Amino acid sequence: MPKLIYDIGLHAGEDAAFYLRKGFRVIGVDADDAMCCAAAERLARYVRDGRVKIVNVAIAEASGTVTFYKSARPQWNTLVPRWRDQNAAFGSTFTESKVEAITLAELVKQHGQPHYIKVDIEGMDALAVRSLLETDVRPTFISIESAFPRDPTLASIKNELRTLSELGYDRFKIVPQHKVEEQIPPKPSRDGRYVPHRFECGSSGLFGDEAPGHWMILGETVATFRSIVRRSRLPAMLHRRLALYGLYCRVLERLTGIEPDLGWYDIHATRSRISPPSAPAPARAPASARRATARSGASNPRLRG
Numbered sequence: 001m002p003k004l005i006y007d008i009g010l011h012a013g014e015d016a017a018f019y020l021r022k023g024f025r026v027i028g029v030d031a032d033d034a035m036c037c038a039a040a041e042r043l044a045r046y047v048r049d050g051r052v053k054i055v056n057v058a059i060a061e062a063s064g065t066v067t068f069y070k071s072a073r074p075q076w077n078t079l080v081p082r083w084r085d086q087n088a089a090f091g092s093t094f095t096e097s098k099v100e101a102i103t104l105a106e107l108v109k110q111h112g113q114p115h116y117i118k119v120d121i122e123g124m125d126a127l128a129v130r131s132l133l134e135t136d137v138r139p140t141f142i143s144i145e146s147a148f149p150r151d152p153t154l155a156s157i158k159n160e161l162r163t164l165s166e167l168g169y170d171r172f173k174i175v176p177q178h179k180v181e182e183q184i185p186p187k188p189s190r191d192g193r194y195v196p197h198r199f200e201c202g203s204s205g206l207f208g209d210e211a212p213g214h215w216m217i218l219g220e221t222v223a224t225f226r227s228i229v230r231r232s233r234l235p236a237m238l239h240r241r242l243a244l245y246g247l248y249c250r251v252l253e254r255l256t257g258i259e260p261d262l263g264w265y266d267i268h269a270t271r272s273r274i275s276p277p278s279a280p281a282p283a284r285a286p287a288s289a290r291r292a293t294a295r296s297g298a299s300n301p302r303l304r305g
Helices: 013-019 033-042 044-050 083-090 105-109 125-134 154-164 177-182 217-232 232-239 242-256 287-299
Strands: 004-008 023-028 054-058 065-073 096-101 116-119 141-145 170-176 267-269
Touching: 004 013, 004 105, 013 023, 023 033, 023 105, 033 044, 033 054, 044 054, 065 083, 083 096, 105 116, 105 125, 116 125, 125 141, 125 154, 141 154, 154 217, 154 267, 170 177, 170 217, 217 267
Parallel strands: 004 023, 004 116, 023 054, 116 141
Antiparallel strands: 065 096, 141 267, 170 267
């Protein structure tokens, strides 16, 4: 049976379409019913053959009913009031509704062991993944969208990495999502079947061993993010005062024609692979025998040569 991928933050099915073309099965989850309908239409043939299941539910800290802030820009839909307020400060309107929620742990118990989990749910990523501590489920690969652009501090990044580390992940990649359209699937494929694919703006792109960059240990990952924070020092400082940050963005866009942002980054994680056992080293001779051999070699030129 094909391996299973969880697409948490399904949106219109941009990522799920890629996973399905590569031969995986998909559980796609989104709190926005309009996005679920759009994804169902886009992925209709996979829905019919049972390779994708679309679940219209929010992933939250606990099951029950939660408040969902549906943005005029669907990629900004969120459950987090602080993110809602930031969206409003950036000029995005929203509507408020109550939706059903479950935890990520409950979801995987219902649908089975994943090969990969992609999480992109606007401020809830680390909390969603943390619920897996209640289970023995550890996908080979997992990715979250870092909250860095909304909380551009090294402390927020360390918190996300700490959550992944507690789950046993010790190798990481930082993937700049603002460059996702430049990604090209490797040939031959490193996971699933090879498919030529053009990634849309806003999609998550390649994953696992195919994701760009090399696997880094925790310290190297923190150091890399520290450099990102330093490069973004001015906008990060202005971000603490959203009115100033908004003014900075508008002025920069007027001067350059480019909408500025702090850059979006996904954190991909996996666990160290166990190397195949090497051939056993030959047993060492007793110390007395080694000394005798050494003395013999010292007296015989051919053994010394």
